[in-house]
Amino acid sequence: MLKLILKNLWARRRRNGWLLAELVLVSIISWVVLDPVIVVTHDRNIPLGYDADRLCLVSLGALQPNAQGYDPAAQDSAVLLDSYFNLVRHAADFEGVEATAPVLGFCYPNSPQGNSNTQLIAEGDSVKVTIMQMYFMPHTRFFEAYGFKEGEGRTLRQLSDLNYGPNDIVLTENAAERLFHTGNAVGRRCHTSGRGSDTTFYQVAGTIGTIKAYSFWRPVPVVFRPISSPREYLPDDARILIRLKEGVSMQRFLHEFRPWMVKELRRGNLFARTVLSYEKLIEEHENYESTPIYRRNLAMALFFLINLCLGVAGTFWLQTRPRREEIGVMLSFGATPGHIVRLLMGEGAVLTFIASLTGFLIYLQYALKEGLSMSMSLCWMENTDNYWVSDFTLHFLIVSCIILLILLLVVLAGIYIPARSISRIPPTEALRDE
Amino acid sequence: MIRIYLKQAWELLKQNKLFSTLYIAGTGLAIAMTMIMAMIYYVKLAPVYPEVNRQNTLYLTGSRFEKGPEGNHQVVRWAVSYKALQEWFYPMKNALAVSAKLANGDWSENSYIQPADQSGDFHVNVRLTDPAFFRIYAFRFLEGKPFTDADLSSGICTAVITDELARRLFGTTEGVVGQTFCLNYTDFRVCGVVRSASYLTSKSYAQLYVPYSVVSDYREPKYGAPFLGAFSVTFLVENGEQGVALRNELKDIVRRENLANPDDWQVSFWEQPTTHLVSIFQEYVSEELDVWATVRQFLLVLLVLLLVPALNLSGMIASRMEGRLPEMGVRKSFGAGRGALLSQVMWENLLLTLLGGVLGLLLAWVVLYAGREWVFTVLDDWADAVPEGVEVRVAGEMLFAPLVFLAALLLCVLLNLLSALLPAWNSLRKPIVSSLNEKR
Numbered sequence: 001m002l003k004l005i006l007k008n009l010w011a012r013r014r015r016n017g018w019l020l021a022e023l024v025l026v027s028i029i030s031w032v033v034l035d036p037v038i039v040v041t042h043d044r045n046i047p048l049g050y051d052a053d054r055l056c057l058v059s060l061g062a063l064q065p066n067a068q069g070y071d072p073a074a075q076d077s078a079v080l081l082d083s084y085f086n087l088v089r090h091a092a093d094f095e096g097v098e099a100t101a102p103v104l105g106f107c108y109p110n111s112p113q114g115n116s117n118t119q120l121i122a123e124g125d126s127v128k129v130t131i132m133q134m135y136f137m138p139h140t141r142f143f144e145a146y147g148f149k150e151g152e153g154r155t156l157r158q159l160s161d162l163n164y165g166p167n168d169i170v171l172t173e174n175a176a177e178r179l180f181h182t183g184n185a186v187g188r189r190c191h192t193s194g195r196g197s198d199t200t201f202y203q204v205a206g207t208i209g210t211i212k213a214y215s216f217w218r219p220v221p222v223v224f225r226p227i228s229s230p231r232e233y234l235p236d237d238a239r240i241l242i243r244l245k246e247g248v249s250m251q252r253f254l255h256e257f258r259p260w261m262v263k264e265l266r267r268g269n270l271f272a273r274t275v276l277s278y279e280k281l282i283e284e285h286e287n288y289e290s291t292p293i294y295r296r297n298l299a300m301a302l303f304f305l306i307n308l309c310l311g312v313a314g315t316f317w318l319q320t321r322p323r324r325e326e327i328g329v330m331l332s333f334g335a336t337p338g339h340i341v342r343l344l345m346g347e348g349a350v351l352t353f354i355a356s357l358t359g360f361l362i363y364l365q366y367a368l369k370e371g372l373s374m375s376m377s378l379c380w381m382e383n384t385d386n387y388w389v390s391d392f393t394l395h396f397l398i399v400s401c402i403i404l405l406i407l408l409l410v411v412l413a414g415i416y417i418p419a420r421s422i423s424r425i426p427p428t429e430a431l432r433d434e
Numbered sequence: 435m436i437r438i439y440l441k442q443a444w445e446l447l448k449q450n451k452l453f454s455t456l457y458i459a460g461t462g463l464a465i466a467m468t469m470i471m472a473m474i475y476y477v478k479l480a481p482v483y484p485e486v487n488r489q490n491t492l493y494l495t496g497s498r499f500e501k502g503p504e505g506n507h508q509v510v511r512w513a514v515s516y517k518a519l520q521e522w523f524y525p526m527k528n529a530l531a532v533s534a535k536l537a538n539g540d541w542s543e544n545s546y547i548q549p550a551d552q553s554g555d556f557h558v559n560v561r562l563t564d565p566a567f568f569r570i571y572a573f574r575f576l577e578g579k580p581f582t583d584a585d586l587s588s589g590i591c592t593a594v595i596t597d598e599l600a601r602r603l604f605g606t607t608e609g610v611v612g613q614t615f616c617l618n619y620t621d622f623r624v625c626g627v628v629r630s631a632s633y634l635t636s637k638s639y640a641q642l643y644v645p646y647s648v649v650s651d652y653r654e655p656k657y658g659a660p661f662l663g664a665f666s667v668t669f670l671v672e673n674g675e676q677g678v679a680l681r682n683e684l685k686d687i688v689r690r691e692n693l694a695n696p697d698d699w700q701v702s703f704w705e706q707p708t709t710h711l712v713s714i715f716q717e718y719v720s721e722e723l724d725v726w727a728t729v730r731q732f733l734l735v736l737l738v739l740l741l742v743p744a745l746n747l748s749g750m751i752a753s754r755m756e757g758r759l760p761e762m763g764v765r766k767s768f769g770a771g772r773g774a775l776l777s778q779v780m781w782e783n784l785l786l787t788l789l790g791g792v793l794g795l796l797l798a799w800v801v802l803y804a805g806r807e808w809v810f811t812v813l814d815d816w817a818d819a820v821p822e823g824v825e826v827r828v829a830g831e832m833l834f835a836p837l838v839f840l841a842a843l844l845l846c847v848l849l850n851l852l853s854a855l856l857p858a859w860n861s862l863r864k865p866i867v868s869s870l871n872e873k874r
Contacts, residue, residue: 018749025742061546061555067619262554273546273555287808288818296812303467304742307460311746314456318753 005346012319019315020355023407026308027359030403033301035373038399039389040294043218044286046387049172049211050109051147054244055278056254057103058091058261060084062235063269074268077231083268084230088140088240091265091272094257096248101145101241104233107134109146110214110278112285120223122179123189123201129178131221132213138164138226145243149209151176153186159206164226169202174210175221183207215282216290218387235270242275250277305410312348312414320422327422328430340423341416348415349408356404364396372396436781443782453754454786457747461790462797464743465845468736469798472841474810477634477832478714484571485635487670491570492677492707493637494523494684495666496719499659499699513537515655515663522687523667528680531670533566536646538664541618548616549603557821558599558617561640562649568594570670571631571638578611578626581645589647591622596630598825599641620648632827633820634810637668641824659699661691669707680707740849747853751783755861762862763869772862779862783854784847791846799833 009016063070074083084102092100106113119128136142143156150156151173159170176185185204192200202223210219227233244253258275265272327340372395388394447454481488500509514523519534526532536542541562546555561567568580581592600607603615607627614621622644631639646652646665655663671677684703692700704720716723762775802809806826811818820826 015749015753018745018752022742022745022749025745029738029742064619258554262552274557292808292812292814295808299812303463303739306463307742307746310456310460310463311749314453314460314746314750315753317452317456318750322756 001343001346002350005343005350008343009347009350015315015319016351019312020351022308022311023352023355023411024359024362026304027356027403027407028363029304030301030407031360031363031399033297033304034403034406035399037294037297037301038402039373040216040290042387042389044216046212046218048109048215049149049209049219051243052110052215052278052282053250054098054246054248055146056242056244056250056275057278057281058240058242058265058272058275060087060235060238060240060270061273063271071269079268080234080270081231083270084234084238086267087265087270087272090267091240091242091261094260096245096253096256097242098245099141099145099243101140101142101243102137102230103142103239103241104137104227104230105135105237107132108239109134109211110282110285112281112288115213118223119193120175120179120190120202121193123191125179128193129175129221131175131223134213134222134224135227136170136224137230138162142241143170143208145241147243148211151207151209152184154206156208159208162205164205165203166226166228167200167202168205168226170224171204171207172210172219172222173207174219175223176204176207178221180204214285216286240272250279305406308407309410309414312411313418316344316348316415317418317421320418323422324425324430327425328427331425331427332431337420337423341419344419344422345412345415348411352404352407352411356400356407360400360403367392367396372399439778439781440785442778443785446782447786450754453750457750457786458790458793460743460746460750461787461846461849462793464740464849465791465794465842466797466801468739468845469795469838469842470801470809471735471739471813472845473798473802473833473838474813475714476835476838477810479711480835480837482632482635482832483629483829484573484631484638486572487570488710490671490673490677491710492669492671492680493666493710493713494669494703494707496703496706497662498702498704498720499662500702501659501697501699510657510659510662512656512662513664513666515659515661515665516653517655518661518663519665519667522661522684526669526680526683528676528683529669529671531566531569533564533570533668533670534646534665535567535668536562536649536652536665538562538646538649538652541644541649545618547603548619550615558641559639559821559824560617561643562646563643564645567643567668570668573628573631573638576607576627576629577609578624580643581625585625586645586647589645591617591620591648592625592645593617593622594626594628594643595624596628596641598630600624600627617642617644630827632829632832633824634826634828634832661699661701667707677707677709681705740845740852744849744852747849748857751854752857752861755779755857759861759864759869763864763866766866766869775862776858779858780850780854783858784850787846787850788843791842795839795842802833803828 065072073079088100088102091097107116116133117130118133120131121128139161141157141160143160148156154162162168171179171185173183176183179185179190180188184207186206188204189201190204191202208224211222212219213222230238244250254275254277261272261275330340331337372392388398479488485491495513496511497514498509498511500507502508514534523532523534542560545558545560547558548555564586565580565583576597578594580594581590585592595603595610597607600610604610604613610624610627612624614623616622628643630641633639655661669680671680684707688701688703705722706719708716708719712723715728765775806828807820810826
C-alpha cells in the first residue's frame, strides 16, 4: 500500500504541495508554541514533596492604637509573642484540625512575597551550591504540620523537637546529595562563601525529603534555619499553618472556619484576618508568573491546529470529485471501503511525517543556537535531579514525538470523514462518469 | 454589476454548502483571533470610561537621583516627593490639570475595611490622590462631589467611594453621602459616590479614593533626597503641542535644579512625562521605546495569524476554481476580460469572507466576555489575578466601538485578498478552448 500512497501523493503533487507547506509551517509553529507548555506541564506535575491539599494559611493583623479594643499593655514584646503562640494553639482546637504550626517570615514553601537564597560550601570542598533559605521555629511541630517526607538520619518528630543551636540547619535530600554526596548528612558541616577571616560553620542536624520551593519550579536545594528572634516578624510576617485531618473537605472547613476565626481567633492586639487554602495560594502565584504564558501558548496552538484540521479536511474533501474514477476502479477490483479509507489516511500520515521531519530539522538549527525551553526555576538556580527536560537530546526527541503525534491526530481526524464519504461511492456511479 | 455578482455568490453559497461552511469557519477563526488581540489593545488604548482623555493624558512615574564622586556614588530610583509636587509639578504652566498619586505601601496595598456588622475585615483597593484626579478622569458622580483642596490640606478622613462598595457597605447607593465607615481602624466620611471604573482601566481603578494627606508622613521625602518620594504624577494637557511644551518645561526645571546644586543630588526624568500610547508599550520608563521594533513585532504577529488561514483558504479556492473552469471558458468566449472575471471571483469570495468575519466577531465577543477575568491580561508578561470580590466589568463601549467594526472589516478585506487573489489569477490564465473542454 505504501507504494500506492507515494504514487498518489506524487501524482497530485501540486495540490499536496500547498498542504505540505502548511504542515511544515504548523510543525515549526507547534514547536515554538508547545515546547514551553510541555516543559511547564512537566514541571508542575513533579510532586511537591509536602501535602498541599490539606493545608491552609492564616494571616494575622494587629489592632492599631486608634482601634476599638486596643490594649497598650499588650504591645509588649513578650505579650505579643505570647498572644501569637496562644493563637496557634487555639486554632488547633477547631474541629477538623490535625495540627497547627507558626510560620514566620516570607521564606516558606511557595511564598508569594519572595524568597531568599544563599550559597553554601561543604567543609573540605570548594564547590558553591546556591541554596534557598527557609525559616522555621523549633519545638512547634513545623515539619510534621507541613507533611514533609522523612529523610535519612532523624525522623520529623526528632527534627522538630531538637534543641537547635544558632548554626544548626536542616537540609533537603537533594541539597545533602549536592553538598556531601550522601543522603545522610547528619553531623556534616558547611559554610557560606563569606568574606573576612571568620567563617561560620553550619552543622547539619538532619534531612527531609526533596521539596519544590515553588509549584512550577523543579526541585532546588533548600536549607531550613531555626529562627532565634521571632518578635521581629510580628504581626505582618507571622502566619499560622493549619493541617486538616484526613477526609475533611477543605471547602466545608473554610466555610465553617472563617466566621469562627473572625470572632474567636483574637488575643491581645493580634487577630486572625484571612485564611487561604494552600492550593489557592499556589494557584494565585502561578497565575501571576506562569499561567499567562501557558494560556497564551495553548490558545495559539489550538488556533493553528484547528486551522490545520480545516485545511486538511477541505483539501481532501474537495478531492472527492476528481478522484471518483480512481476510487470506482479500485472498488470494482475488489477493494473494500475500509481499504480506501486506510489508503487516504495513509496519504495524510505520510504527508505529515515528511512535513514534520522537515519542520523539526529546521527548528533543530534554531534550537542548537538558542537552546530549548527552560524551566522557570533555571532563571535563578540550578535544579538537582535529572529530568529529561534538562537533557537536550532527550528533550528534543520527546517533544518532537509528542508534536508528531498531535499533528498526526489532527490530520487523521480531518481526513477521516471525507475519506468515509469517498469510500462509499457505488462503483457503477463512479465509473459512469468516465 | 456588483449586485449580480453578489446574488450569484449567494446562490453558489447555497449550492456548495460544504465548501462555504469550511471557508466561513476558517475565516471566522482567523478573524476571531485577530479581533481578540485588537480588542485587548483597544481597551488599553482607546478612550473608555472614565479615562476618556487618554490621548491628552501624560504620566510621570519614575525618577533617578544620583550624587557623589567616584567611590562614593549613590543612585536612588523611585518617584517624586511632596516638595517636588509643590515646587515643580503643581505650578506647571503647560498643563490643564496635575494630579498626584501616593503609592505608600501600607495604605495602598494593605488596606482593610472593618464592616459594621463585624463579619470580618475585607481588603480594599485604595487610591491616595488629590482633587485634580477627578478633573482628569471623567467620573460620573451618582451622589455628592469630590473632596476639596481644603480637605486635602487639612488631612481630614473623607473618601469618594464607588457604587459597588456603597452597595457592599450600606446596601444602597442613595443617601450614602455623610455616612461613615471604618478603614484601617479610622472612621472615614463618605463625600461622594461614583460609578465604578472597570478593573481593566488600571490607571483610574480603585474601590475608594482618599486624599493622600491621611497618610501621616506624606510630606517626608525618602532616602535623604529632598525631591525623591512615592508620588507619581498624571497630567492633562490640551493637545499634543502642549504635551511637548510640558516635557520641555520639565527639562528646564531639571536643568536649573541640577546646575544650581552641582554637588548635591542630580535628578533625571528621562523622556517623561510619557503619553498614554507610549506608556502602554514601554516596559521601563528609563528605556527609550523602539517604535519600529514594536510595530514590526505586531505586524509579524498579524501576518502569522492571517497567513496560515490564508494558505488554507487558498488551497480550497484553488480546488473550487478547477470546477468552475467551464463557466469561465464560456464567459471568456463571450468576451469577458480577465479583469471582469477576476473581480467577479473576488466579490464572491468577499461575501464569504464577510460572513466569516461576522462569525469571527461574534466568537471574539463571546470569548472576551466569558473569559474577561484573564483574557485581557493574557498578552502581558506578569498578570495580577483579579482580587476576590472584584467584578471585572467589560462595558459595551469596549466591545462594540465603531473602530472595532472597522478593524474587523479591514481584516476581512485583507484576508480575502491574501487568500483569493493568487489562485483566482492563476486559474484564469487557462486558454478558452481547454477550459471549455474540461469535463469536471
